[in-house]
Amino acid sequence: xxxxxxxxxxxxxxxxxxxxxxxxxxxxxxxxxxxxxxxxxxxxxxxxxxxxxxxxxxxxxxxxxxxxxxxxxxxxxxxxxxxxxxxxxxxxxxxxxxxxxxxxxxxxxxxxxxxxxxxxxxxxxxxxxxxxxxxxxxxxxxxxxxxxxxxxxxxxxxxxxxxxxxxxxxxxxxxxxxxxxxxxxxxxxxxxxxxxxxxxxxxxxxxxxxxxxxxxxxxxxxxxxxxxxxxxxxxxxxxxxxxxxxxxxxxxxxxxxxxxxxxxxxxxxxxxxxxxxxxxxxxxxxxxxxxxxxxxxxxxxxxxxxxxxxxxxxxxxxxxxxxxxxxxxxxxxxxxxxxxxxxx
Amino acid sequence: xxxxxxxxxxxxxxxxxxxxxxxxxxxxxxxxxxxxxxxxxxxxxxxxxxxxxxxxxxxxxxxxxxxxxxxxxxxxxxxxxxxxxxxxxxxxxxxxxxxxxxxxxxxxxxxxxxxxxxxxxxxxxxxxxxxxxxxxxxxxxxxxxxxxxxxxxxxxxxxxxxxxxxxxxxxxxxxxxxxxxxxxxxxxxxxxxxxxxxxxxxxxxxxxxxxxxxxxxxxxxxxxxxxxxxxxxxxxxxxxxxxxxxxxxxxxxxxxxxxxxxxxxxxxxxxxxxxxxxxxxxxxxxxxxxxxxxxxxxxxxxxxxxxxxxxxxxxxxxxxxxxxxxxxxxxxxxxxxxxxxxxx
Numbered sequence: 001x002x003x004x005x006x007x008x009x010x011x012x013x014x015x016x017x018x019x020x021x022x023x024x025x026x027x028x029x030x031x032x033x034x035x036x037x038x039x040x041x042x043x044x045x046x047x048x049x050x051x052x053x054x055x056x057x058x059x060x061x062x063x064x065x066x067x068x069x070x071x072x073x074x075x076x077x078x079x080x081x082x083x084x085x086x087x088x089x090x091x092x093x094x095x096x097x098x099x100x101x102x103x104x105x106x107x108x109x110x111x112x113x114x115x116x117x118x119x120x121x122x123x124x125x126x127x128x129x130x131x132x133x134x135x136x137x138x139x140x141x142x143x144x145x146x147x148x149x150x151x152x153x154x155x156x157x158x159x160x161x162x163x164x165x166x167x168x169x170x171x172x173x174x175x176x177x178x179x180x181x182x183x184x185x186x187x188x189x190x191x192x193x194x195x196x197x198x199x200x201x202x203x204x205x206x207x208x209x210x211x212x213x214x215x216x217x218x219x220x221x222x223x224x225x226x227x228x229x230x231x232x233x234x235x236x237x238x239x240x241x242x243x244x245x246x247x248x249x250x251x252x253x254x255x256x257x258x259x260x261x262x263x264x265x266x267x268x269x270x271x272x273x274x275x276x277x278x279x280x281x282x283x284x285x286x287x288x289x290x291x292x293x294x295x296x297x298x299x300x301x302x303x304x305x306x307x308x309x310x311x312x313x314x315x316x317x318x319x320x321x322x323x324x325x326x327x328x329x330x331x332x333x334x335x336x337x338x339x340x341x342x343x344x
Numbered sequence: 345x346x347x348x349x350x351x352x353x354x355x356x357x358x359x360x361x362x363x364x365x366x367x368x369x370x371x372x373x374x375x376x377x378x379x380x381x382x383x384x385x386x387x388x389x390x391x392x393x394x395x396x397x398x399x400x401x402x403x404x405x406x407x408x409x410x411x412x413x414x415x416x417x418x419x420x421x422x423x424x425x426x427x428x429x430x431x432x433x434x435x436x437x438x439x440x441x442x443x444x445x446x447x448x449x450x451x452x453x454x455x456x457x458x459x460x461x462x463x464x465x466x467x468x469x470x471x472x473x474x475x476x477x478x479x480x481x482x483x484x485x486x487x488x489x490x491x492x493x494x495x496x497x498x499x500x501x502x503x504x505x506x507x508x509x510x511x512x513x514x515x516x517x518x519x520x521x522x523x524x525x526x527x528x529x530x531x532x533x534x535x536x537x538x539x540x541x542x543x544x545x546x547x548x549x550x551x552x553x554x555x556x557x558x559x560x561x562x563x564x565x566x567x568x569x570x571x572x573x574x575x576x577x578x579x580x581x582x583x584x585x586x587x588x589x590x591x592x593x594x595x596x597x598x599x600x601x602x603x604x605x606x607x608x609x610x611x612x613x614x615x616x617x618x619x620x621x622x623x624x625x626x627x628x629x630x631x632x633x634x635x636x637x638x639x640x641x642x643x644x645x646x647x648x649x650x651x652x653x654x655x656x657x658x659x660x661x662x663x664x665x666x667x668x669x670x671x672x673x674x675x676x677x678x679x680x681x682x683x684x685x686x687x688x
Contacts (some may be wrong), residue, residue, distance in 0.1 A: 056619075065619050066590065082498030199646040233614065246410065266610020270577065273596045274625030275400075275409050314371045 004030040006105035007321050013058040014212055016260040016329060021058065022076065022322040030107045034086045041092055041110040046344065049132035050325045051166070053233075054078055057257040062155040066284060070124040076104035076321075079118070081131045083344070089113055092182035099131035104321055106341060110152040117292070126303055133336035134310040135299055138166035141285045142229075143295040145251035146171050146327065148288060149281050150227045154179035157221050159240060161207075162231035164191040164311070166336035167253060169199050171229045171309050178199050180227070185219035194334070198309065211240035224248075232257040234265045241269035244276050252282040260329055311335030325330070347688040348372030348374040350449035351665050353414040358401040360604040360673060365402065366420065366666040374451045378430045385436055385521070387426035390688065392662070393476035393679040394669045395510070396575075398422055399603040410628060420448035426688070433457055443475035446666055450585045458583035467596050470647055473476070476577070477680035478654040481645055482510035485629045486573075487639040489595035490515050492632060493625050494571045501565050503584060506575035508535040510680035511597060513543050515573045521527075522546050522573070527564035529580065531675040538678070542653065545554075557583035568592075576601040578609045585613035588620050596626040603605060604673055623662055 004087035009147050010023040030089060034042055055078070055241045057069040061321025080102040091096065091113065100110045101117035110116060119131055126135065129182075133139060147150060158175040160168045172195065175182040183197050183203035194216060195204035203220045210216040216241055217225070224245035230237055233255025242248070266282060302308035313333040322338040328337050347370060357424040361390050369625050378386055398420070401413040413478045414420060424446040435457065436442065444460035446452045454460060463475055470479065470667035477483060489511075490496060502519040507528025516539065517528040525545035528539050538547035547564045554560040556617035561569070561583055574581055577599025584594070602608045616622060657677040659668035665683040 055401065170559050237614070252614070255615055255618065258615060264612050266612055266613060268608050269613055270596070270611055271599055271602060271608060272582070274599065275622060275626070279519055280617060280624070281622075282619070283621050287621065 001029050002107065004028045004105055004107050005318050006103070007076045007318065009072050009074060009076055010059060011072050012060045015053070017055055017058060017326055019322045019326050022325075024322070030109070032085055032107070034088050034109075038088040040088055041084055041098075041101055042086040042111060043108045043110060044342045045080050045082045045087050045106060045108055045259075046343060047081040047132045047167075047224075048102075048104055048321060048339040049079040049131045049136065049138070050321075050328045050339065051078060051137065052254050052256040052259060052328060055324065055329060056258075060079070063098065075140075077101055077217055077289075078104060079132060081135045081136075081339075082108065083126050083275075092116075092118065097128060097131075099136050103109070105316065106318060116299060119144065123296075123300055123322065126300060129312060129314070129338055129340070130303075130310060132338045133166050133312060134170060134303070134308070135296060136250045137285060139293055139299060140288075140292055141171055141175060141253055142195050143299075144171035144283060144285050144288045144291065145229060145253045146174050146227075148291065149228070149251045149283060150249040152178045152180055152227055156180045156226035156246070158182045158227045158229070159217065159221065159225045160184040160229045160231070161236050162186065162254070163201065163204065163212060164194050164199070164257060165333070165336060168229070168231055169195075169311060169335065172199050172201050173302075175227075177302070177307065179267075183223075185232075188334075191334060193312070197313065206246075207236065214242060217243040227251070229253060230255070234258050234267075238267050238269050241267070241272045241278070244272055244278055246276050248276055248278045250278060251278055251279040256329065313337045315339045316332070317341070345373050345449065346376055347581050348449055348451050349662050350447070351379045351420045351662065353402060353418060353420055355398070355416050355418050356404045359532045361399055361402055361670055363666045365670075368666070371528070372449075372515035374453070376429055376451070376665075378432050378453075382432040383386065383455075385428055385460070386434050386459060387442065387454060388429050389424050389426045389450060389452055389685045391425040391473045391476045392446075392448055392665060392683040392685060393423040393480065393482075393510075394665075394672045394677070394683065395422060395554065396598050396600040396603060396668065396672065399600075399673060415438070418614075421445055422448060423476060423481045424685075425472050425480075426452065429506075436460075436462065441472060442474050443480050448662070450662060459630075467640075467644055470644060473656060473682055473684070474647075474654060476682045477510050477656060478514060478647070478652070479640060481629060482680060483514055483643060483654075484494050484632075484636055484639055485597055485642075486511045486518060487629060488629050488632045489570075489573060489597045490518050490598060492635065493595045493627060494573070494593040496522045496524055496571055500524045500570035501567065501589070502526045502571045502599055503561065503565065503569045504528040504573045504575070506530065506598070506680060508538050508543070509546065509575060509677070510574055512573070513539075513655060513679065514544050514652070516545050519571075521651065522645075525565075529576075535585045535678060542655065548551070549616065551580065558586060561587040566643070569597070570595050573597060574599070582609075582611050582613050585611070585616045585622070588616055588622055590620050592620055592622045594622060594624040596624055600673065602629060640674075658684045661685075669688040
């Protein structure tokens with residue numbers, strides 16, 4: 001038996017999520033061995049992923065969504081990297097490392113292993129934490145949203161919002177590897193600098209410092225935008241629609257600017273969909289899970305060759321998880337935000 | 345030489361188009377024979393098509409669009425059906441019937457024949473006027489927007505706005521032939537009745553009589569909408585987005601509710617694109633012109649077998665063309681609005 005520190009949702013959230021909407025509980029205990037005959041998995045959580053979509057699960061929804069939302073008093077769920085302590089499931093054994101949906105706690109009992117993926121041994125020389133980012137859901141989101149939905153071609157003009165984040169930094173690098181002209185927006189001069197120097201973007205701007213997003217977009221793309229990888233929605237999406245080119249594609253990956261608003265902002269430029277034959281597509285990345293092995297192989301090659309780099313922002317200790325998640329919506333993270341629960 | 349009655353744009357339009365924005369000119373004359381060596385075509389226009397997209401060409405645009413806009417003092421351009429009076433082009437000869445882009449006038453000289461299609465003899469038992477509608481641009485728009493962009497499957501739930509119009513009445517019939525459950529909206533009880541009795545829709549409502557479009561949609565689609573064929577944009581589009589199902593598809597064919605507004609309405613429910621993996625796609629139907637022969641063959645079969653019917657609203661005389669176009673944006677037409685300039 002062991003103590004099991006957890007992060008609970010305290011109450012349904014409205015407006016911006018605050019640390020006080022969550023609660024750390026330390027009085028819970030867990031058996032580190034499964035009962036005889038169990039088909040479950042007992043995980044020790046190592047890294048937890050802070051992802052924008054989680055905000056939507058913290059409010060009471062009018063209608064059921066494709067993911068069950070969190071209930072007040074219950075543990076936050078999210079993607080993470082874990083070590084198997086005990087297994088009653090034939091696909092996993094003690095000592096395996098896995099990534100997928102787990103709980104925001106030190107130890108998690110998994111009865112439905114459908115959202116759990118074994119980390120193969122051949123990636124042992126890649127940081128395990130990458131499975132919360134580059135090799136996990138965000139990286140795969142970048143892959144599906146860019147390659148599968150937008151069918152990019154060499155020479156095309158690609159714009160990415162929240163471009164230094166967990167997903168954006170990869171989309172930009174994928175686009176450069178494809179031979180595209182790439183620009184991104186971010187919320188600080190430091191991030192803009194990173195985009196230009198570390199991630200190889202051709203151009204970037206700090207959206208908070210631009211009076212007119214349309215002017216900033218025109219500066220980066222005088223000929224317009226072929227592909228927009230949208231992580232933010234709202235006013236940026238609206239400005240981009242006006243600056244798209246014929247046969248443009250918008251991969252609607254996220255709308256982080258809208259998740260904490262009581263009422264979303266209006267979008268006024270959808271008529272451009274007709275005049276420019278634009279395609280917009282939202283997606284659930286896990287509907288494309290059959291493509292994951294192909295993505296993983298490609299990504300690991302690029303990591304090993306140094307052609308792709310990945311920037312993480314690590315919060316140490318599960319007690320700092322609420323602050324890390326809150327910071328994500330304030331843009332405080334630089335790179336992929338994750339929480340280190342344990343190192344092994 | 346012959347008098348050539350014409351409809352000119354008098355001035356750029358703002359807000360709703362009025363008859364007074366156009367002008368009938370009768371003091372123009374035309375030679376009914378081409379000069380020696382000309383490669384042009386001389387057309388006698390029989391039927392002119394009133395189409396919603398034309399409104400956008402009547403305002404001064406900030407930026408160039410994919411179609412040149414109309415200039416004050418110049419003749420209105422649009423789709424029509426014409427008879428070739430004289431031809432210097434090897435593809436056409438006097439006596440041929442053609443459909444495509446022509447002028448709002450009795451006779452038109454065509455120097456660029458790229459937007460003109462010969463009407464084949466095998467369709468002689470089909471009304472020529474159908475080439476402004478069912479067999480012309482609107483019908484082809486219904487075909488491309490429904491079959492090509494939405495990949496409909498038997499049993500799916502299909503909603504169509506402006507459902508009794510030139511495009512909508514066909515989408516509904518295509519959807520029924522595919523085995524879908526089909527409902528539509530229209531702007532009068534008479535049109536709603538037509539949808540249910542003449543076009544075989546499973547359900548229909550008068551959007552002007554509904555306090556809450558979302559409630560009306562839920563009544564028609566308690567399980568949600570798989571395919572939305574959007575002809576209107578605005579508040580209807582916004583309500584539909586909330587009522588879409590997972591993997592829904594929105595064919596953005598037109599936004600007639602927005603064309604006469606100084607500023608478009610805001611759309612607030614785009615987050616549904618993510619939560620429901622929705623695809624939205626605008627299109628220029630003429631980008632799919634390679635599919636036209638396949639469409640034509642299918643449509644003519646259906647016309648001959650009586651499986652598809654088509655309702656036209658004919659204004660008699662070119663002098664009534666401005667009123668016919670204005671009426672389109674007021675919803676005065678019942679079925680495809682066209683203008684009869686001459687019967688042969």
